[in-house]
Amino acid sequence: MTLIPSPAQLPTVRPLVTVDLAILTVREHRLHVLLVRRPTEPAEPYPGHWALPGGFIRVGTDQTLLDCAQRKLAEKTGVESPYLEQVAAVGSADRDPRGWSVTHLYLALIPSNDVILRAGANAAAAEWHPIEGDRVNVPLAFDHESLLALALDRLRAKIEYTSLPAFLLVEPFTLPELQHVYEVVLDRPVEKSAFRKRLFAQDFIEATGASRETGKRPAALYRLRYRDKPVYFPRTFSPRGD
């Protein structure tokens, strides 16, 4: 009996593979995260709980991990090309009661203005929830509280030395508006003069010529020179008392 070369051994038991999104925006002077309600069927884990939007990779539909994240973002928000960044992959035997699972966490920054929330097929409702510190005001399904904390850590770390917050605003925007976004995310005041010098030194914004009337002296409007990626500053922010 001749042995046919045995086919390569592929694992028959495979982990569940998902993508989850921490979609963040600034509304009413506070950072918010988009949450969806899990289905209420008792067969589902965490029925009725709030969760980060996400779901299984669709092997037939999604060409890449990033495609999958973009698809889910568009499904929930209608936003097509926001800032979208992979934060981390978290995988373990016990994070999902249905079995060994790996989730791929993406951070999305979008301006709150141009969002039309859509309840997805697998989610009864989608709502903005304000962020208090590292948490949100409702319990989350699975390990989504720690996923949210990871995304917030990433955002707050990068804000110290990048222009990421610009992606939370609609263009054109004024410098006081941009400064305010920094202050909301960092949860501390930012010094006006140093802030503006940083921006101008990198010249990643340009004046539109127009200005916005706000009741007092009008503020000049700016747009980004490059929409695709953030600018890196040579040093971090940090008030002297550190």
Place this chain on the structure above:
Amino acid sequence: MTLIPSPAQLPTVRPLVTVDLAILTVREHRLHVLLVRRPTEPAEPYPGHWALPGGFIRVGTDQTLLDCAQRKLAEKTGVESPYLEQVAAVGSADRDPRGWSVTHLYLALIPSNDVILRAGANAAAAEWHPIEGDRVNVPLAFDHESLLALALDRLRAKIEYTSLPAFLLVEPFTLPELQHVYEVVLDRPVEKSAFRKRLFAQDFIEATGASRETGKRPAALYRLRYRDKPVYFPRTFSPRGD
């Protein structure tokens, strides 16, 4: 006929889930990466090619993604607790001919001295290969060339503002040795005086009292104060001519 609540729909077709490691060290004044040879059976993809060490998650064995990375690292090198960091997850329909797959890339830094290379069950040979720029001198299987580039990018970015290179040395080490590791990884000279002032300002190293004879003036030996995590410097390195 009564409907039983349908069980939650889990995907029946699931991606392959793997972990790959970029294990880096400095030998003979150059950065090296550990590569293994893929099995030569024709049923295997990329038979006989060099590849980053890695493999499928073992759902029965590995409790977490990190556990899996640690297990594979120990299998190949015998090193138990090096610096190990998740770099990124890369997933797509076409990166592995056997089907939709996601790999989880980890970066490991180890001192070359205490390594005993072991050919694993699924790899005929394990060898150090010198790194030239972003590449290695042999073609790699799958998308491992771009994975390697990702790991190198991460290392080089972090070296600009952290003490990561210390994990590439055995303790105790001298400051000229540490400086040399920085220069090898950055592929540019580092200014001695500024370098030392940075180190001392963070005080993450302490003198052992002993010194190493090198032919000329002996160099003082130092050890790390904290083995678990790198130190972050307040600014990046960068020569003025940038």
Place this chain on the structure above:
DNA sequence: TATTTAAGTTGCACAATACCACTTATATTT
């Protein structure tokens, strides 16, 4: 016209690094 307020600017202080010259310790050469 004076006042108020937010937008925007100017100038000096300060901290960390770049760069360069110098001193020190050891081995080697004369």
Place this chain on the structure above:
DNA sequence: AAATATAAGTGGTATTGTGCAACTTAAATA
């Protein structure tokens, strides 16, 4: 033994980007 070479290690000024505070400017309002 003294001079020399070389790598280890130190000190001092220049430069850069931020922190901080006072100032000017432009509009709305009293």
